[in-house]
Amino acid sequence: xxxxxxxxxxxxxxxxxxxxxxxxxxxxxxxxxxxxxxxxxxxxxxxxxxxxxxxxxxxxxxxxxxxxxxxxxxxxxxxxxxxxxxxxxxxxxxxxxxxxxxxxxxxxxxxxxxxxxxxxxxxxxxxxxxxxxxxxxxxxxxxxxxxxxxxxxxxxxxxxxxxxxxxxxxxxxxxxxxxxxxxxxxxxxxxxxxxxxxxxxxxxxxxxxxxxxxxxxxxxxxxxxxxxx
Amino acid sequence: xxxxxxxxxxxxxxxxxxxxxxxxxxxxxxxxxxxxxxxxxxxxxxxxxxxxxxxxxxxxxxxxxxxxxxxxxxxxxxxxxxxxxxxxxxxxxxxxxxxxxxxxxxxxxxx
Numbered sequence: 001x002x003x004x005x006x007x008x009x010x011x012x013x014x015x016x017x018x019x020x021x022x023x024x025x026x027x028x029x030x031x032x033x034x035x036x037x038x039x040x041x042x043x044x045x046x047x048x049x050x051x052x053x054x055x056x057x058x059x060x061x062x063x064x065x066x067x068x069x070x071x072x073x074x075x076x077x078x079x080x081x082x083x084x085x086x087x088x089x090x091x092x093x094x095x096x097x098x099x100x101x102x103x104x105x106x107x108x109x110x111x112x113x114x115x116x117x118x119x120x121x122x123x124x125x126x127x128x129x130x131x132x133x134x135x136x137x138x139x140x141x142x143x144x145x146x147x148x149x150x151x152x153x154x155x156x157x158x159x160x161x162x163x164x165x166x167x168x169x170x171x172x173x174x175x176x177x178x179x180x181x182x183x184x185x186x187x188x189x190x191x192x193x194x195x196x197x198x199x200x201x202x203x204x205x206x207x208x209x210x211x212x213x214x215x216x217x218x219x220x221x222x223x224x225x226x227x228x229x
Numbered sequence: 230x231x232x233x234x235x236x237x238x239x240x241x242x243x244x245x246x247x248x249x250x251x252x253x254x255x256x257x258x259x260x261x262x263x264x265x266x267x268x269x270x271x272x273x274x275x276x277x278x279x280x281x282x283x284x285x286x287x288x289x290x291x292x293x294x295x296x297x298x299x300x301x302x303x304x305x306x307x308x309x310x311x312x313x314x315x316x317x318x319x320x321x322x323x324x325x326x327x328x329x330x331x332x333x334x335x336x337x338x339x340x
Contacts, residue, residue: 006286059259099291
């Protein structure tokens with residue numbers, strides 16, 4: 001889902017940054033106000049975890065690859081605003097140093113993976129977990145489903161962003177200037193592969209780490225709730 | 230052992246085994262991720278390189294493109310796996326440094 005330079009025209013690139021600037025500003029304020037000093041290492045671990053987990057490309061044999069993002073996990077532990085910061089840090093480093101995701105597309109890529117993904121995922125997690133105990137099985141299921149739904153929704157956004165390019169930018173003869181695939185191809189391709197394959201990876205990763213933390217330090221699973229208010 | 234230490238060890242382990250994310254797609258002949266093709270592949274897929282794409286796609290010269298050292302593209306999987314681990318370690322370091330710096334800047338404004 002790391003959209004490279006060249007796939008999005010200027011309108012989408014600018015819209016991506018325009019959408020993310022308020023998110024980054026509010027997230028910074030929230031993190032400053034809510035995040036305690038002792039939670040800073042956890043935020044650093046979250047950003048680093050997101051970075052590394054995105055390197056685990058999972059292949060569809062003979063097809064494409066995809067990966068988990070870990071954003072919902074960070075949202076569960078530290079709240080969605082902190083997750084937005086952590087994943088943004090990872091995405092900016094990936095784009096600038098490793099050319100994974102375009103520079104012009106950083107806004108849009110952050111919108112999909114550092115905003116839509118953790119926020120939708122977190123909402124799903126809260127709804128499913130309800131008032132259940134932090135150590136309950138329900139929380140593990142909630143975390144997994146949240147990861148799955150979050151990643152699929154992020155892929156839907158990416159698919160739509162790809163898909164509107166031929167509508168927005170084309171030559172008189174109808175040739176695309178940027179991404180050549182319209183909504184009818186891009187949306188099913190992006191959503192389909194995430195529904196069938198990569199969403200499940202995010203599900204497994206999120207649920208497993210939550211399960212591990214329930215045994216290790218269930219207190220960590222409580223702080224995300226407090227930080228999100 | 231403290232949970233945070235275990236998480237750090239987990240991160241380190243992930244960095245060391247990260248070449249799995251390079252090896253499996255290679256062995257199972259999975260191509261690029263959807264919508265992340267280079268100019269050559271785009272031309273193969275749609276028959277032309279969209280002109281805006283051609284201009285924008287080379288906007289940025291990454292220091293370690295595709296988590297490898299420059300000029301290592303043709304080296305074997307062992308070399309690339311080594312570069313991948315180094316990339317993971319650098320990435321983890323920069324993420325940690327980036328978050329600490331950011332938190333320091335945010336906290337600093339208060340005073």
